[in-house]
Amino acid sequence: MKPKMTLKKIASELGLSISTVSKALKDNKDISKENREKVQAFAKFYNYRPNSVALSLKNKRTKTIGVIIPEIVHHYFAKVISGIEEVANSKEYNVIIGVTNESYNKEIINMEMLIDGSIDGFIISLSKETLQKADYTHLQETINQSIPIVMFDRAVDEIPSDKIIIDDREAGRMAIQKLIDEGRKKILLLTTKDYLNIGRLRTEGYKDALAANRIPFDEDLVVRIGELGDSDEDQRILEERINKVFELHPDIDGIFGVNEIYAVTALNVARLRGLDVPEALSVIGFSDGILSKYARPHLTTVSQHGFQMGEIAAQTLINRLEQMDNGLETPYTTQVVKTDLIIRDSTLNQVVQKK
Amino acid sequence: MKPKMTLKKIASELGLSISTVSKALKDNKDISKENREKVQAFAKFYNYRPNSVALSLKNKRTKTIGVIIPEIVHHYFAKVISGIEEVANSKEYNVIIGVTNESYNKEIINMEMLIDGSIDGFIISLSKETLQKADYTHLQETINQSIPIVMFDRAVDEIPSDKIIIDDREAGRMAIQKLIDEGRKKILLLTTKDYLNIGRLRTEGYKDALAANRIPFDEDLVVRIGELGDSDEDQRILEERINKVFELHPDIDGIFGVNEIYAVTALNVARLRGLDVPEALSVIGFSDGILSKYARPHLTTVSQHGFQMGEIAAQTLINRLEQMDNGLETPYTTQVVKTDLIIRDSTLNQVVQKK
DNA sequence: GTGAAAGCGCTAACAC
DNA sequence: GTGTTAGCGCTTTCAC
Numbered sequence: 001m002k003p004k005m006t007l008k009k010i011a012s013e014l015g016l017s018i019s020t021v022s023k024a025l026k027d028n029k030d031i032s033k034e035n036r037e038k039v040q041a042f043a044k045f046y047n048y049r050p051n052s053v054a055l056s057l058k059n060k061r062t063k064t065i066g067v068i069i070p071e072i073v074h075h076y077f078a079k080v081i082s083g084i085e086e087v088a089n090s091k092e093y094n095v096i097i098g099v100t101n102e103s104y105n106k107e108i109i110n111m112e113m114l115i116d117g118s119i120d121g122f123i124i125s126l127s128k129e130t131l132q133k134a135d136y137t138h139l140q141e142t143i144n145q146s147i148p149i150v151m152f153d154r155a156v157d158e159i160p161s162d163k164i165i166i167d168d169r170e171a172g173r174m175a176i177q178k179l180i181d182e183g184r185k186k187i188l189l190l191t192t193k194d195y196l197n198i199g200r201l202r203t204e205g206y207k208d209a210l211a212a213n214r215i216p217f218d219e220d221l222v223v224r225i226g227e228l229g230d231s232d233e234d235q236r237i238l239e240e241r242i243n244k245v246f247e248l249h250p251d252i253d254g255i256f257g258v259n260e261i262y263a264v265t266a267l268n269v270a271r272l273r274g275l276d277v278p279e280a281l282s283v284i285g286f287s288d289g290i291l292s293k294y295a296r297p298h299l300t301t302v303s304q305h306g307f308q309m310g311e312i313a314a315q316t317l318i319n320r321l322e323q324m325d326n327g328l329e330t331p332y333t334t335q336v337v338k339t340d341l342i343i344r345d346s347t348l349n350q351v352v353q354k355k
Numbered sequence: 356m357k358p359k360m361t362l363k364k365i366a367s368e369l370g371l372s373i374s375t376v377s378k379a380l381k382d383n384k385d386i387s388k389e390n391r392e393k394v395q396a397f398a399k400f401y402n403y404r405p406n407s408v409a410l411s412l413k414n415k416r417t418k419t420i421g422v423i424i425p426e427i428v429h430h431y432f433a434k435v436i437s438g439i440e441e442v443a444n445s446k447e448y449n450v451i452i453g454v455t456n457e458s459y460n461k462e463i464i465n466m467e468m469l470i471d472g473s474i475d476g477f478i479i480s481l482s483k484e485t486l487q488k489a490d491y492t493h494l495q496e497t498i499n500q501s502i503p504i505v506m507f508d509r510a511v512d513e514i515p516s517d518k519i520i521i522d523d524r525e526a527g528r529m530a531i532q533k534l535i536d537e538g539r540k541k542i543l544l545l546t547t548k549d550y551l552n553i554g555r556l557r558t559e560g561y562k563d564a565l566a567a568n569r570i571p572f573d574e575d576l577v578v579r580i581g582e583l584g585d586s587d588e589d590q591r592i593l594e595e596r597i598n599k600v601f602e603l604h605p606d607i608d609g610i611f612g613v614n615e616i617y618a619v620t621a622l623n624v625a626r627l628r629g630l631d632v633p634e635a636l637s638v639i640g641f642s643d644g645i646l647s648k649y650a651r652p653h654l655t656t657v658s659q660h661g662f663q664m665g666e667i668a669a670q671t672l673i674n675r676l677e678q679m680d681n682g683l684e685t686p687y688t689t690q691v692v693k694t695d696l697i698i699r700d701s702t703l704n705q706v707v708q709k710k
Numbered sequence: 711g712t713g714a715a716a717g718c719g720c721t722a723a724c725a726c
Numbered sequence: 727g728t729g730t731t732a733g734c735g736c737t738t739t740c741a742c
Contacts, residue, residue: 004472005499005718006718006719006720007719007721008719008720014730016729017728017729017730018719018720018721018729018730019720019721019722019728019729019730019731020727020728022720022721022722023721023722023727023728026721031728031729032727032728032729035727035728041532047496049467049470049471050471050719050720051412051471051472051718051719051720052471052472052473052514053411053412053417053472053473053718053719053720054409054472054718054719054720054734055719055720055721056734057388057406057408057409057412057718057719057720057722057733057734057735057736058610058719058720058721058722058733058734059721059734060734062408063450072427072433072436072437072440073430073433073434073437074433075428075645078428078429078433079428081427081452082427082428082454085427085452085453085454089453089464089465089468092468094451094468094469094473095451096419096450096451096452097436097440097443097450097451097452097453099440100438109444110444112404113444113447113449114449115404116404116405116406116407117359117406117407117408117409117735118407118408118449145359164608224365232648235648241485254737261649264649265649268651269553271651290430290585290645290646291645291646292586294616294619294623294646294649294650294719295622295649296623296626297507297652326736332674352512354471360737361734361735361736362737363735371712372712372713372714372737372738373713373714373735373736373737374712374713374714374715375711375713376740377736377737378712378737381737384711385711386711386712387711387712390711390712394737405735405736406734406735406736407739408734408735408736409718409735409736410736410737411718412716412717412718412719412720412734412735412736413717413735413736413738414718414736414737415718427740445737462727467714472719486740571713612740645741
């Protein structure tokens with residue numbers, strides 16, 4: 001069992017001083033070539049690696065990013081982390097993950113646990129509960145302590161920080177426009193409660209598209225779904241709910257679900273009712289998750305580009321961190337990641353001529 | 356912008372020494388009640404939190420776990436991380452994630468990045484490439500440096516460490532037995548190349564079940580699928596491959612896929628060929644992932660209990676870490692997590708009477 | 711009851 | 727060219 005190598009040990013082993021060894025390892029020309037080589041060979045042999053904790057203490061930077069997300073068992077967030085990891089790794093940053101399970105308290109606890117010097121900055125997507133309470137003091141205080149935050153996806157205007165978002169409203173509009181272009185007239189919207197920005201904005205987009213095409217808005221066709229777990233029971237409830245809408249409105253000819261689960265579930269419910277997709281009914285979902293891809297027929301979706309958002313978020317945070325090191329303070333930016341429609345088999349290929 | 360509070364600042368602010376403040380914060384009875392209260396109030400007001408990097412340096416333990424996984428955008432691994440997070444959090448440990456993308460080199464780089472004192476121990480599931488090369492020196496060296504490793508899922512016998520695995524062979528046997536109990540005779544096995552333990556062992560289980568029921572083994576019915584990405588193209592190749600088997604053996608009446616993708620794909624291919632599931636053909640998959648749940652018909656699967664495996668892995672590592680702190684060295688354990696069959700709609704409910 | 715000092719591993723300014 | 731010193735923030739032993 002090799003003991004951990006330290007400068008001190010190398011120094012005493014080689015009969016040199018600690019600082020000589022330190023400099024020699026940095027190939028500092030101060031040190032005689034002879035000693036430099038000797039030290040470097042020795043260090044290499046014993047696989048010396050400078051202790052990162054000591055470095056962090058000295059440099060007052062940990063080269064570690066804290067990522068706070070609502071949920072890790074979720075294709076989108078996993079993709080984002082992937083993107084963050086990729087960029088962080090290439091810049092020699094580590095990534096610490098904190099999961100809030102959509103809880104305000106856990107969000108605070110998680111952040112406090114890391115705010116003690118463990119990390120240089122945060123990348124965060126707020127929990128649902130936080131959005132509901134609309135209490136962002138913990139974020140503001142973090143920023144006050146000069147710990148930069150990059151918010152992604154679930155960001156809020158109240159907090160001045162860098163943000164990476166998608167244009168949910170435009171994405172929603174685009175999806176609905178696609179359905180309208182196919183000739184769909186009665187489009188069901190499956191969305192979240194309004195306190196979730198993403199649901200609210202996508203709903204706005206839905207209205208935008210209807211308005212632009214002079215289709216009257218019908219509140220009946222908007223289903224705002226509350227919290228659902230991933231139990232089989234909750235899933236059944238969702239199916240029930242959608243089924244009821246179909247009973248009232250059997251002539252629905254388009255569906256837009258603001259997430260994958262809603263869309264796939266609706267797709268399945270519709271097919272069980274004997275509706276042909278996409279002949280009788282087109283379905284569009286949101287997110288480039290795995291469900292959409294394996295659903296039958298393969299689901300047309302608005303892609304969210306999670307990986308890319310992660311990359312951008314990490315890059316943005318690291319840039320800011322490095323600027324802070326140089327005493328710079330640049331204005332906060334909000335970067336909007338473009339979404340696009342991945343056309344698969346749950347929508348029609350040909351576009352109906354508009355009248 | 357509040358500057359970060361330190362003992363030093365509190366001390367000078369209150370006209371006390373650093374060590375007095377340190378003790379006062381610990382409510383050490385040495386210190387006068389008066390001063391204790393003064394210091395505590397002050398610290399509370401300024402939201403003092405001891406710097407964790409300094410503590411790590413002093414204590415030589417970071418209270419951080421390094422988790423090395425092949426892939427994060429993967430339901431099973433995400434679940435495992437979830438379980439790890441849960442336990443780690445409750446024990447005040449942080450979790451650093453490193454993703455290898457199934458690459459041997461990235462595995463080494465990731466581990467080296469953390470082995471510099473950033474973490475107290477590892478939880479790891481080996482990359483495919485590592486298993487293929489069967490080169491585990493980086494693991495052995497890590498252990499030699501007294502950094503404990505807990506391996507999960509993709510563990511290897513060559514490395515002495517704690518291990519959390521499932522009994523893949525038994526799980527495979529159980530699944531096949533279920534199919535046989537339904538009266539299935541010609542069972543297709545979709546598995547991985549043999550260098551992946553999980554594929555190999557599940558294949559053994561397949562053979563076990565056949566043997567136990569005196570059904571001859573037919574190499575033709577075992578399809579060993581190589582690396583497949585998640586591109587639409589790779590997916591098409593897989594479908595093609597399965598389709599061909601059906602052409603040669605149209606009378607296949609059972610399918611066991613050693614992962615979700617294989618099983619769901621086979622399910623879809625079979626249905627496209629007009630086969631009725633589960634009437635004409637039963638399908639069983641592996642993993643409690645999301646695809647199985649949303650597939651039509653809902654897929655019967657062997658559950659992997661990823662969350663539970665994460666919990667156990669974290670608990671095991673933390674136990675060992677704490678024992679090491681106390682100078683204890685306990686023998687390594689291998690914990691086998693029981694799998695069970697989640698019966699859904701892709702298999703028959705009633706069991707055919709055995710002749 | 712309080713504080714000085716050493717030390718965790720490292721770097722860098724400054725002596726020699 | 728090499729070594730001493732101070733300091734990052736904290737804990738703990740030991741003087742006073």
